[in-house]
Amino acid sequence: MKTGIAILVVSESSLQLSLTIAKHLPGSNLYSSFESIFTDTIPSIATFLKEHFNRFEAFVFVGSLGICVRSIAPFITDKHTDPAIVNIDSTGKYIVSVLSGHIGGANSLTKQIARITGGQAVITTQSDNTDLWALDTLGKTYQWKETVHNATMNKLIASFVNKNPVALLLEVRDQGTSYLERTKPDHVSIYYKYEEIPQQNFAILIAVTPHLYNPAIPTLHFHPQVFHVGIGCRKNCFPQGISQYIESVIIQQQLSPLSIRSISTIELKKDEPLLQELQAYFPDSEI
Template sequence: MRKNAIILTSESSLPLAQTIKRELIDTDIYTKEKLNETIQISSIRNCIAQIFNETDAIIFIGAMGICIRSIAPYIRDKHTDPAIINIDSTGRFVISVLSGHVGGANDLTKEIARIIGGEAIITTQSDNTNLWSLDTIGEKYGWKTKSNTENFNHPLTTFVNRKPTALLLDIRDDGTIYLERSKPEHVDIYYKYSDINMSLYELFIAVTPYSYPPGIQTIYYHPKVLHLGMGCRKDCNPDGIAQYIENEIKLKNIAIESIKDISTIDIKKDEALLKNLQFYFGQLPVHIYTANELTDIDVPNPSEKVKEVTSVNGVSESTAIRSSDYGILILEKQKGVLSQGNDFTFAIAIDRTAIRQGHIEIVGAGPGDPDLISVRGRQFLEAADLILYAGSLVPKELTYCAKGGAIVRSSASMDLEEQFAIMKEFYDKGNLVARLHTGDPCIYGAIQEQMAYFDEHNMVYHITPGISSFQAAAAALKSQFTIPEKVQTIILTRGEGRTPMPDKEKLSLLARSQSTMCIFLSATVVDDVQKDLLEHYPPTTPVAACYKLTWKDERIYRGQLKDLAKIVRENNLTLTTMIVVGDSIDNRRGLSKLYSHQFKHLFRR
């Protein structure tokens, strides 16, 4: 947690300081005046001398000259100096003074400007030109930053001056996806080092678990995506082994900085070598596996002797593969003996999800309005090589953001095998596939069968959630679906049609709670739905039939439960109808007590 200090030079600016203090956790206000909620100081100079190296950010409110003269004697290095911000006494201008990137002054300047309604003044060139902040982006994504230059400012200057830059991305994670999406014009992206002609560039940037031959000025970002597996003889003498393993790894051009953890089998958990390796490589996490967890893992270099002792085909390879979520070995089993009787092995695997290969993202499209897809979901659609969308349920407008050259197909006429075939075709080429489902794909999204295929073929996939139509219904009805002391449960369910409902989930049983009920996919069986609900809900219970929520032709019909079937039939409502039942519809009586005076303490910082 950041610790912040506000230096107040004028009593008239106290309300401004108090506003900032309320929004920024762990903030103290210092002033020479004796004022409530402040710490009284003898002088600003003495105060700065005491707090400069103990505070993450110092915020001056007053003249810039006072700020500069006060901090000047203590400025040392951008990697250790606190963020310094200056605000004029009226709160009109918020200025990032020192440690803009590394110290976080630029981001804090923007945050404070939003808090007080001021104008953020930032002079850092990369911020003002919307370029990547190369000195801080590694920390943001958990990458270890290195450079082959003595002065890191040299490659930074090359980049902000828009000199030709080659960017190598030979793994995939959230950070590389961001870099691909936000690439400046002077940057060319490569996925293989061998494809780069370095003579064309003045700067080389690489997000990689590897090291490459030194050439032009280079910035490396090493992500933690590698898993070191180890095995050894009983009571192996660890002397010199860690250094040996490090040297061997470096000879293979693998970055030590990318090693995420160390793993072995349970019978080796007390070996001195394991503890020595953990200490040598910076207290990395250790994973211990039982033989049962490793038995079915195929390794390229099995050992009969190891199998006799452990019942697994090989310790170092199998544990590395297991820790990488069944990724691939980038360094197969290496054997070493530094002294007689002290044999050891090690291997390295890369995270399955980090491998630059095909990827399938199951994206929740939201209820229909293209603006209601998540930011992350939109980004996947913009980057996808194939968009396969549920054409009968998802508006085609959602796919209009596809990049040039992308293939956009509706799955409405495809069976499951055809859908899988086209996704696998693109996946096998190393492409990104966006499978677009209506609402939130985990609610009646029919994704279970697709995921079973993906699992069977060991394909990498992920789910981006979406706004469900039941949430859109609450918004359209201007209703809070939970009422204090009356209704605290929302049931998402469906009527029984061609697909039977489990006996314990029959609609008539669920209706006993008289909760707010959102009923999907049930317009065609509305008579049965009404009959089941009337077993426990009063006939006058409010209902709403919501057709194509958030679409251009959205229609909503309100009424009472006794008239539900009539409402649906007379208005020719179809499968894209959400039925909502419960006293929460249009309820304004059961107002929450959360904002009453007795709960104000919940909002104090």
């Protein structure tokens, strides 16, 4: 599990700025290839990254952007797993979100550091610069489970930020859907019933719903966890197959198992093997 922020002090001239940043970033630690009582000494940045690239949530380089880019290049793999990378020039004037802006949190960290230094946050992600929703992090923000239909996430995001017509289906009411209503871009049309959407008029559909649909157009489903399942059973009942049966019944009702928030029973049954089986089968649900 990744934790903490590694602040890489490229040169001694960047040390004072790095100390200021670290003071305001909980969970951060300073590293440098030169010796200092204020940093942990490392053999080199390249060696440190080779050994620890997947250990930290984020790396903050204080120094040249070129050094940052060349240093991380051999270790970049995927935006879903790479840590956040932020680069700050030695004066603290420009704070650049380099890698994993949305999913990794580099954009948010960049803005946070800009507030610390009084510098300018440099973020090149199109959705941020056009005040559009960050589709790849919406689910995480509002604890929605996401699935993609008839497309890849990257294609859906590209279509959205290019402002192709979008249908937005809202079938629950929560903090996230209120945000979407309040910040709706002009190329998005809101619907509250699936059957009322003229799909031929839209490039993509974004659906915040516990239901299962099979749209004809590329769709991003967000499934809020709104279902509470009650379970009863005989003492020491044989649990095999029951989880799959529950899932199949939910799907038959055109509902998403991803929307299960909790699975409950009476106190007397809380230690039954069936409950342990259900917890393993529906790991995102509260038992």
